[in-house]
Amino acid sequence: MILLNGPNTPFGRMALATALELDVSVDNRVINVFEAEFLDDINPLRQIPTLLFDDGTMMCDSRVICGYFSSLRPGRGLNPVDDRWEVQTRWCLALGLMEVAVSRTMERLRPIEQQSESFFAKSERRMRNVIAKLESNSSEICVPTARVDRLAVAIAFEYIDFRASLEWRDDAPKLAKWLEQETERPSLRRSRPRERLPSDPATFNRP
Ligand SMILES: N[C@@H](CCC(=O)N[C@@H](CS)C(=O)NCC(=O)O)C(=O)O
Structure with missing residues (x-):
């Protein structure tokens, strides 16, 4: 694959x-x-x-x-589906956070005179609302066992930091503290974001 x-x-x-x-x-x-x-x-x-x-x-x-x-990998419990709809919902909230952060990055790439103040205000409000919701769920998230919602929350915050999209730590002190340890998880260490390089290929030969 x-x-x-x-x-x-x-x-x-x-x-x-x-x-x-x-x-x-x-x-x-x-x-x-x-x-x-x-x-x-x-x-x-x-x-x-x-x-x-x-x-x-x-x-x-x-x-x-x-x-x-x-x-x-059934039985590993990374992605519980049957009776854990709240996990799926938190995962979607974290994905939504990623979407907003990515769209703010794209907006910033536009010529400054075309950037929309109202877009930034609305997207910031959405991010802060999601972050508040996740912080209120911190007892479910701040647990050292890997699960899709926890991975997604960590990745969303690290993308926000990578792009300096938003100062969020004062809004989510429990999640901020948890992330300090969580970021050392090998799967996160081995997938750190980096800037695009001219050598990143735009072509690909199907095997
Ligand atoms: N819902 C999709 C979103 C994927 C997505 O937005 N990928 C972006 C990169 S962050 C992309 O491929 N952008 C290329 C483009 O829009 O041209 C997912 O969860 O995989």
């Missing part, structure tokens, strides 16, 4: 960290998604993460990919 990934996408990091947590072997390939014309033929959304199988089929969306990896 090839995981088409980026150097700093939080969604791709979620897929890779899940594979690492579960000892699922994937060939992680960092690409430059913004120039990756080839990806149109694999994933019509042209997004990363995309999981590519040996038979040419693909799987997209980080939740689907993480769900698939978890299905390969």
Whole structure:
């Protein structure tokens, strides 16, 4: 399995960290998604993460990919589904936080005169509301056993820090304290975001 990934996408990091947590072997390939014309033929959304199988089929969306990896390791408890809908909901809240943070990064790349103050205000409010909700759930999150919602919260905050999207620690002191240790988890250490490099390929030869 090839995981088409980026150097700093939080969604791709979620897929890779899940594979690492579960000892699922994937060939992680960092690409430059913004120039990756080839990806149109694999994933019509042209997004990363995309999981590519040996038979040419693909799987997209980080939740689907993480769900698939978890299905390969039943009983590990990383992604409880049956009676744990609150875990899935917290996972979605963390994904929403990632989405807003990514969209703020994209907005900042636009010429300054085209950037929207109201967008920044609205997205900040949304982020602070989600962060408050997650902090109120800290007893479920601040636990040293890996689970998809906890991984997603850690990855969302580390992306916010990576892009300096928002000062959040005063709003979520319990989560901030937890993250100091959680960030040392091997799956997170081995998937740290980095800036894009000119050498990140925009082409890819299917095996
Ligand atoms: N819902 C998707 C979101 C994936 C996503 O937005 N990926 C971004 C990178 S952070 C992307 O591929 N952007 C490329 C583009 O929009 O051209 C998931 O969870 O995997």
